[in-house]
Structures are given as structure tokens and as C-alpha cells.
Amino acid sequence: MFESDETVVIRLGHRPGRDERTTTHVGLTARAFGADRIVIPEAASSTRSTIEDVTARFGGPFSVEQAGDPVQWLAGWDDPIVHLTMYGLPVEEMVPDIRAQCAGGRLAVVVGGGKVSRDVFEQATWNVGVTNQPHSEIAALAVFLDRLHGTDLGDRVFEGAEEVVIPSASGKRVTSETEGE
Amino acid sequence: MFESDETVVIRLGHRPGRDERTTTHVGLTARAFGADRIVIPEAASSTRSTIEDVTARFGGPFSVEQAGDPVQWLAGWDDPIVHLTMYGLPVEEMVPDIRAQCAGGRLAVVVGGGKVSRDVFEQATWNVGVTNQPHSEIAALAVFLDRLHGTDLGDRVFEGAEEVVIPSASGKRVTSETEGE
Numbered sequence: 001m002f003e004s005d006e007t008v009v010i011r012l013g014h015r016p017g018r019d020e021r022t023t024t025h026v027g028l029t030a031r032a033f034g035a036d037r038i039v040i041p042e043a044a045s046s047t048r049s050t051i052e053d054v055t056a057r058f059g060g061p062f063s064v065e066q067a068g069d070p071v072q073w074l075a076g077w078d079d080p081i082v083h084l085t086m087y088g089l090p091v092e093e094m095v096p097d098i099r100a101q102c103a104g105g106r107l108a109v110v111v112g113g114g115k116v117s118r119d120v121f122e123q124a125t126w127n128v129g130v131t132n133q134p135h136s137e138i139a140a141l142a143v144f145l146d147r148l149h150g151t152d153l154g155d156r157v158f159e160g161a162e163e164v165v166i167p168s169a170s171g172k173r174v175t176s177e178t179e180g181e
Numbered sequence: 182m183f184e185s186d187e188t189v190v191i192r193l194g195h196r197p198g199r200d201e202r203t204t205t206h207v208g209l210t211a212r213a214f215g216a217d218r219i220v221i222p223e224a225a226s227s228t229r230s231t232i233e234d235v236t237a238r239f240g241g242p243f244s245v246e247q248a249g250d251p252v253q254w255l256a257g258w259d260d261p262i263v264h265l266t267m268y269g270l271p272v273e274e275m276v277p278d279i280r281a282q283c284a285g286g287r288l289a290v291v292v293g294g295g296k297v298s299r300d301v302f303e304q305a306t307w308n309v310g311v312t313n314q315p316h317s318e319i320a321a322l323a324v325f326l327d328r329l330h331g332t333d334l335g336d337r338v339f340e341g342a343e344e345v346v347i348p349s350a351s352g353k354r355v356t357s358e359t360e361g362e
Contacts, residue, residue, distance in 0.1 A: 021203055025317035032314035054315055087346055087353045090335045121351050130323075131334045132346035133213035134235055136206035139323030142316075143334075146324050153312045153324075154271045165268055165313035170302050172268040 001151045002099050006106045007035045009141065010070050012120065013112040016043040025138045026111060027051040031062040033145035034156060035109065039065045039073055059158025074123065079106040083124035084140040085116065091130045095147050098126060109144065111137035182332045183280050187287045188216045189258075190322065191251050193301065194293040197224040206319045207292060208232040212243040214326035215337060216290065220246045220254055240339025255304065260287040264305035265321040266297065272311045276328050279307060290325065292318040 009030040014023050024047045027038045031051065040047055048064045055062045067073040074081070080102050088094075098107070110120060121127055130140040146153070154167070166173040190211040195204050205228045208219045212232065221228055229245045236243045248254040255262070261283050269275075279288070291301060302308055311321040327334070335348070347354040 018202065021199065022206065025203065025206075025319060028314075028316040029320040032312045032316040032320070058314055087349055087355075089348045089350055090333070092333050092335070118352075121353075124351075127349070127351055129346070129348055131213045131337070132348055133209075133239055133339070135209040135213040136319050136323070138206060138317050138319040139210040139213070142311075142320035143323050143327050146327070152271070152273050154273070156312070158314070165310070167270045167310055167313055168268055168308070169270055170305075170308055171299075172302075174268075 002103060002149050004102055004107050005104055006037065008106070008108050009035045009038045010074055010108055010110045011038060011040045011044075012070050012074075012110060012116055014041045014044055020044060020046055022136075022138060023047045024050050026141060027064065028054060029138055029142050030145070031055060031060075033142055034149050035145065036061065037063045037065060039067050039070055041070055042066045042068050057162050058164075059161030061159065071117065071120065074108065074110065074120070077108050079108065080125040081108045081110060081123060082144070083110040083116070083120055083127050084130060084137065084144055085112065085121070085127050086129055086132050086134055088127035088129035091128050091144055091147055094126050094128050095150075098148065101125075109141065111141050183284060183330050185283055185288050186285055187218065189287070189289050190216045190219045191255055191289055191291045192219065192221045192225075193251050193255075193291060193297055195222045195225055201225060201227055203317075203319060204228045205231050207322060208245065209235060210319050210323050211326075212236060212241075214323055215330050216326065217242065218244045218246060220248050220251055222251055223247045223249050238343050239345075240342030242340065252298065252301065255289065255291065255301070258289050260289065261306040262289045262291060262304060263325070264291045264297070264301055264308045265311060265318065265325055266293065266302070266308050267310055267313050267315055269308035269310035272309050272325055272328055275307050275309050276331075279329065282306075290322065292322050
């Protein structure tokens with residue numbers, strides 16, 4: 001089990017229009033897998049409202065921050081940084097170190113789309129590969145956070161939810177009661 | 182370690198244009214995390230060529246099949262089916278059963294986008310939730326396959342690759358030698 005004071009996901013390489021849906025998926029994945037906040041570009045405005053709608057319905061806390069330039073935002077971050085990249089070192093080997101150094105502290109997790117600048121590779125505390133194959137920043141983020149937390153996914157509690165899904169073998173069961181702690 | 186005779190991913194709910202990039206991510210994630218094949222709609226033609234390009238460069242085997250109606254394609258599948266849905270039973274509880282029943286055999290993994298019909302819930306052998314939160318079919322597929330295989334991600338060998346990434350702490354290292362078995 002990994003507990004940070006704050007885990008923030010930073011979305012680099014967003015191309016307006018083209019990446020709106022993938023950036024939304026990055027944000028929803030960050031929330032579902034235990035991050036506290038996501039930083040997205042100013043341009044990704046429909047993404048912000050989708051994520052905030054989901055958080056209002058299914059609970060939080062989770063917040064969305066928009067930055068004019070997420071790379072510059074990252075330059076002001078003084079705590080450890082994980083940069084997820086297909087060129088990085090194996091996630092299965094890096095997780096113990098990351099856990100040890102970041103437990104109780106703050107952690108930034110950077111995901112890119114296409115071309116991430118050399119500066120980000122250099123600023124990162126760890127460049128981590130979730131496989132060394134080209135696939136998806138959404139997949140990489142999900143598997144990284146899953147392995148970082150290393151616990152039962154269902155144990156996470158979302159506060160203030162208007163809707164809670166009841167796991168079901170064959171249908172859709174949702175309660176609209178508010179589930180508190 | 183899980184070995185199937187064949188693991189096929191079926192992408193339902195693709196909306197032409199809007200979902201082209203997410204369907205591509207689903208396909209690349211399927212390949213990177215050990216599936217053998219993906220079935221996508223006829224409409225997703227740029228997705229097909231992107232996945233085939235990646236397979237040619239980074240190795241396989243992995244194939245792409247286009248179906249006029251993936252739901253109908255699924256109706257002709259007689260082997261076990263995992264349907265990934267936020268309404269399903271916890272992945273962490275279902276994986277041992279799925280492994281036991283599918284090792285050495287064939288397995289279909291169904292991911293949807295938006296609305297998946299009731300029939301699919303009923304046809305599925307297992308409706309599996311990768312968390313019971315709304316996030317991303319790409320994230321769900323990645324975490325499901327990662328947990329199903331439960332092995333070091335870097336152990337997977339891709340045959341016939343023109344390019345192989347060498348894991349690196351801070352840069353991009355790629356060899357263009359063909360790496361065989």
C-alpha cells in the first residue's frame with residue numbers, strides 16, 4: 001500500500017481538438033487509480049468539465065488544474081517526478097524505489113502524448129517504462145498507478161459520491177445514496 | 182504467468198471519427214500487453230494502419246481484423262468471454278478463475294466505449310470491473326491484461342522487430358538490429 005501526501009498527474013503534449021478525448025481518459029484514469037489532481041493545458045476545456053462532472057457524480061476528492069504551459073508548470077515542481085515513457089527503466093524494477101522515496105510526500109507523474117522534450121527526461125527523477133513498447137499514455141498511467149498502490153482496487157473510497165456502483169455479475173447496479181466514510 | 186492459445190480483444194462502441202484515436206490506443210495496448218489479435222469495426226481504418234505499422238517496426242505477432250459489426254462477430258465466439266465494464270465484479274477477485282478456465286485455451290476480452298448492449302453482459306462469461314469507477318477502456322484493458330499475465334512486463338518477446346528500445350535512465354536508446362529469438 002502506497003500513501004502519498006499528494007499525487008499529481010501532468011499531461012504534456014496535448015494537441016487541441018485531436019487529443020481532447022485521450023486527455024479526458026488520462027484525467028479519469030488518474031482519478032480512478034488514486035491520484036489527487038491533474039494538470040492539463042488551458043486548451044483542454046471540455047476535458048475539464050467532463051472530469052469535474054464525473055467527480056461530482058462518483059466522488060472525490062480530485063481536482064483539475066489548467067496551466068498555460070504544463071512544461072513550465074513542471075519546472076516549478078520541487079518534489080520527485082516520475083516520467084512515464086517507453087524509453088524508460090522497467091516499472092517493475094522502479095516501483096520499490098519510488099515508493100520508498102515518495103511515501104508520505106508529494107509525487108508528480110508526467111505523461112506525454114507524442115514528443116516530450118529532452119528537458120523533461122532530464123528533470124525527471126525516474127524515467128519509467130510500462131513495457132518498452134509504444135502503446136498509450138492512458139494505459140501506462142493506469143498500470144503505473146495500479147502497481148504503485150499495489151492493493152485491491154475496490155478498497156479505494158471516494159467521498160461525497162451521488163452514485164455508487166454495486167459490483168454485479170451480469171447487470172448494472174447503481175445506488176444513488178450518498179456513501180460517506 | 183498466464184498463457185492462452187489465443188487472446189483476442191474486441192472493440193465495441195467505436196464512433197467513427199470521434200473514437201479513432203482511442204481505438205488505436207486500445208489496439209496498441211492489446212499488443213503491448215500480450216493479446217494476439219484485435220477485432221475493430223470496418224469504420225476504424227486509420228486505426229488498422231497505425232497498429233500494423235507499429236507491429237512491423239516493433240514486432241509481433243499481432244493482427245488486426247475488421248468486422249462489419251463486432252457485436253455480431255462476438256455472437257459467433259464459442260469460447261470464454263471477459264467483458265470489461267465498470268459495473269462488473271472486481272478484477273482482483275476474478276483473475277484466478279479466468280486463468281484457471283482459460284489457460285491453454287482461447288479468450289475474448291471485450292471493451293466498450295459508451296453504451297454496451299444488455300446482450301453483451303449476458304453473453305459474457307465474466308463481467309469484470311477494473312475499479313467500479315468510470316475511466317477508460319484503454320486503462321481497463323491494460324490493467325486487466327497486466328493482472329492476468331502477472332509477470333514482468335519486460336519478459337515478453339516480440340519477434341521480427343526492426344527496432345528494439347533499450348531501457349534507459351534518462352534518454353532514448355533504440356537499436357535497429359533485428360532481434361530474433
